[in-house]
Amino acid sequence: MDDLARRLFRHQRLLSPEAHNTLAGTPGLIDRLEIVLENGADLPLVIDRSHLEDLGLIKVADLGMAQGGGLLESKSTDKMTDKPSQPERLKGVGKEVMEVKEAETTSAPNNVNIKPLGSGLPPLKDVVSDDKFGMTGIARSISGAIRIGEKTPVKISRSSGPGGKPRPLAAEYEGELKVLKDPGENMGGQGKIDDFRKLFMDRYRSLREMLVTQYGALSSCYDIGDLRGAEDAVGFIGIVESVRTTKNGHRMVMLEDMTGGIRVLLSKNKRELGSVNIVNDEVVGVVGKYKSGDGRGGPIVFADTIYKVDVPGHHRRRISEIKGLSAAFTSDIHIGSRMYLDKEWKRMTRWLKGESGASLPAKDGSRIKYLVLAGDLVDGIGTYPDQEKDLEIKDIFKQYEALGESLSLLPDHIEVVLIPGNHDAVRLAEPQPPLPREYQECFSNSHLHFLSNPAFFSIHGVHVAGYHGKSIDDLVTLFRDVTYENPIEGMKEMLRFRHFSPAYGMRNQLSPEERDCLIIEEIPDIFVSGHVHRFGLDNYKGVQLIEGSAWQSQTPFQKMMNLKPQPGKMGIVELDLPDAMHAWELT
């Protein structure tokens, strides 16, 4: 895949050969096209030259030049041939990765989970020759209310509400929610050894591709099996098998790929290496000096630089074209618990109806178009020993019925996204499927969207990653700066790893699916998490972070563990402004 195709691939689009030539021959055009795509332009899966013209990015005359084999075309040819299609040294597994990715691109990009917008093409699920990406699950309508990949035309109604009162701003626009990536119910890992092998192969391949794309130093790198005989500086990418501290205080990392393994020494004397967090099973790039066997354990690489996928540069947040709409984010409602904060939740509902009583003005409540609930919707049954004595509602169906009743009090114009957590009635291992249909029937709202954990979706063009956040239980043991008091640091680590749960085999359970659904392939604009019952707003390289609070006061278990929740809060994001994010709380 060349650079142009790769850049469009990130936006879940492909290029026709003519459009490719035009882009290749017009300096800066790809940048302008990316800006248009980031702003939610309604473009089909395959972008042709006519679409570039429709967008006003090129003139008809430009097209003629490109078609006619003039200067633009010759430039384009030069550009394309100047850039090697494949790194010279990339062979073995690396080559295989490139070939696989190219094959995927021509048939079905793995992160294209939406129906091509207005293209007249068949849905992607019909294009995909096999369902190795779980596309069937992705492309289905989970609740029947989700409009997957179909851009809803904005409907503007200026009519008044009951009693001649002006309608809330959010009621004037239809919801525009698209599921971008959601493994759905089609999770089929059986827990066999081969399933785990496939999971880690996929993790390695996906993250390797991201590293190669992002860092020029890794664009032509070795397979570990080919390092023997290499001279001087080498670059390669591996998955971490183990990390230990040597008796001299250096860190020794064992890295492997499909061709072999190698020891990598991170010297304590290199300050830039000292601050790099490395955990088992993450995928990292290394540039360093290779030394053949030293008689004490074979070959070794002395690392100069460690490359993590991370968020490269500063992410530019997408914005809604509609002025004034906002989204509210919270988590951990825990209905059914004796500690559930019913009064506070109802006051929040009243604020969403445009009444005062919160730290933000009452009119802001009428701007909320989306409410995102990031897991632990109910308290559940049997989630921890002796939970029964903490329960007000001891029947799981009745817990969901209570939640359904509570959500039915919300204004009808709000689209509600429900992501499960470890207290909900789904399997514990992640990714967790959406709430099963028998529980969905406990709800009567027409604007509910039951998604998986994690889920990637867009709201009025702004991309959101929702993950309940149970991997924080592992991250607090791995990193000094990640604590239960300050879990938002854990969210930053997830973005650095571009994986919601990078370490395998600890407290958080992962299901061995064919695809590693916990990889953060696309950088979200907003990342919401929960689980810890703390509240926080932050920004990491342009990604807005929301730690989702809770609607449950301190439990006996939390008291015993000295965990202090910060309940009854929400993060409010103004969708049309790139930086506007506020804390909501009762006054």
Ligand SMILES: [Fe+2]
């Ligand atoms: Fe919770």
Ligand SMILES: [Fe+2]
């Ligand atoms: Fe939780």
